[in-house]
Amino acid sequence: MNLNLTDAELALHYGLPADQPLDPSLREACAPVVTPWTPCPKAIARVPNPLPVPTACRYCNGVVAITHHRAIYRGRTYGDWPWVYRCEDCEARVGMHPTTNLPLGTLADAALRDVRNDCKKPFEQLWRGRQLGRTQAYKWLAKAMGKSLAQCHFGLFEEQECMTAHQLCLDKLQEAQAQGSVMANAFKKARQ
Ligand SMILES: [Zn+2]
Numbered sequence: 001m002n003l004n005l006t007d008a009e010l011a012l013h014y015g016l017p018a019d020q021p022l023d024p025s026l027r028e029a030c031a032p033v034v035t036p037w038t039p040c041p042k043a044i045a046r047v048p049n050p051l052p053v054p055t056a057c058r059y060c061n062g063v064v065a066i067t068h069h070r071a072i073y074r075g076r077t078y079g080d081w082p083w084v085y086r087c088e089d090c091e092a093r094v095g096m097h098p099t100t101n102l103p104l105g106t107l108a109d110a111a112l113r114d115v116r117n118d119c120k121k122p123f124e125q126l127w128r129g130r131q132l133g134r135t136q137a138y139k140w141l142a143k144a145m146g147k148s149l150a151q152c153h154f155g156l157f158e159e160q161e162c163m164t165a166h167q168l169c170l171d172k173l174q175e176a177q178a179q180g181s182v183m184a185n186a187f188k189k190a191r192q
Contacts, residue, residue: 036066036083040099049150050102054085054094058107062089066101094155105155112159119162120154122169131176144168 007022016022034040044050054064069082072093081098085107092107108116127137142152145164157165 034099036096036101039101043097043099044102047097047100047102053101054103054107057087057090057092059092059109060087060090062087064107105153115159115162116154116157119166122166122173126169126172131173141165141168
């Protein structure tokens, strides 16, 4: 990804002579690598309500460091952006928005990560199943949980909030399915 760096900056980045014009084809080939330390400014600007970068662990006050997936998943990486913030002591962690250094939520220990993942499933079913659009689904959930839209994310929820959201989404799914069958019956009757 080219971040519109000047030729001199690119030369510096790749250890090329800075006083000579950069070959244009080289410039394309030299697109600098985007990392959490050199994130993409456009991607950062697109993240709504960015959260502060964690420095101290909220569980044990340990040091939080940028860590590559390879160090966590035995050499494997997942998704487009293989970086997380991780506590060096208790290993609580949280992912980042792709090509940025912005955390996706608050640090979570293993138990909270599991609860967040599990409880998010019926919510995703709601908007992926087109019962609601994604934004609509977040608006609905925020209202139902008495939260602002900015605070309504599974990455920010504690265990109890995950459980509440989970139940609300299951009820909403059931309601949508019941409405769906009422509609289906109405169409069936109308055709008879
Ligand atoms: Zn910790």
